[in-house]
Amino acid sequence: MKVKVIYFSTLILTLLLALSLTFLEKAKPHFRFHHHTQAIKKVEPKDPKSFQSHLPIISIDTHKQAIPLKRETEADSQHQVTIKSQIKLFDELDRSHSLSETPREVSDALIAYRGNSSRHFDKKSLKIKFINKKKEGRDLSLAGMPKEAEWVLHGPFLDRTLIRNYLSYNIAGEIMTYAPNVRYCELVINGQYQGLYLIVENIKQGPHRVNIDKSDKRATQTPYIVEWDRSHKAKNLVENYSYYIRQAGVSGLDIRYPGLDRLTNRQAQFIQKDISRIEKVLYSYDFKQYPRYIDRESFAEYFIINEFFRNADAGKFSTYLYKDLRDKMKLVVWDFNNAFDNQIETAYDESGFTMLDVPWFSMLLKDPAFVDLVIKKYHELRKNKLKTDYLTKYVDQTVDFLGPAIERNNAKWGYVFEMKKPDSFNYLKPYNRNLTSYNQSVKQLKDFIKRRGSWLDRHIETLYQYSSTSKNANTLLE
Structure with a gap:
């Protein structure tokens, strides 16, 4: 009997220890590497005439195929057409590179243009998926980042500073549980220089990305990732309450994980019921119950980051939410191309x-405890990660680090500063918002950071009005 007690006690302790280690692994903050802090060792190229850079170089050979711009429609949703290409990686961070050297890695990949409006820019962004000979995903590291098969090559273009996403992802990564890691590179396609790009981890399930458990087809319940975006783009639209009553406008929640190849009907129903339960509580003004399902810290951090950077799309477009079975709903940031008064259609x-009327946040701001948390966190972050001097110095250091890569990029794409033939795809509207030099663009970004921080310092406490009893009573009556 005594032996059995010892055996079962040991077994229980082992299980508890394993669960504790799993929790700690998921809870620990991610180490954030900032590319512009990397020291670079100069390496002389074998051929002085070949292209060389102090940044990683990615070379793509499409085998004489044009990358298709059109999208295909399948099952009432659209997706970009991919082509098989070969990618060469020259991407060690601590040394310079040239195309005449032996690449660190060579791999086949599926590539496609990506983005909604940005795929119409002259300089286009790409999504890539490394594959093996069987066309299965092949996990590879890029520029020192953890191995994965899928990546984004973001080509900053409407953002003339080339810095907005780099700055925003890295600052968010210092604050939130996870934000996509990024590295700069220079891109060559079919031997033609394409400019300065940002290698970005895309939003997907995995221990080094959105760290939720892997889905099991045999189970009814599943961890999941959903995205607020334009409903016509959705591959697996959730018919949730806020979408049904059109509170989300043209946006809808799309199930992004599990993917269509793994998601079962029972799991899709579970996700819809889980989200409906959250919304039922939230939109019923049940401020005591919703914290059981929503991670207020994550939502408060997301709100502060996107408001400070004035990201006009946050909360309704390119907005990712994720939930593990044993955890609460959290958010991950994505896409700051339109931030810092860079929205293409109108000035901000x-x-x-900007987030007073977006799904879920419009209700969260009615909760005094949530507003308290936002204001407290805001004041804390203004002392360090969102301090004006810290951010403006960060911009200057990044510009200095990029140096000749900025000059090369603008030698190809700098015609946008000349404003000879402005159009509705590649320029801010109205056209007088467009600046006529790179230095002016950087100055505009830094000046905006200063003014935005100053305005929020004076007005952040006004958020209390949205959680006042009279405001909520009026909303209920309406």
């Missing part, structure tokens, strides 16, 4: 809040 100056 330093005044005002």
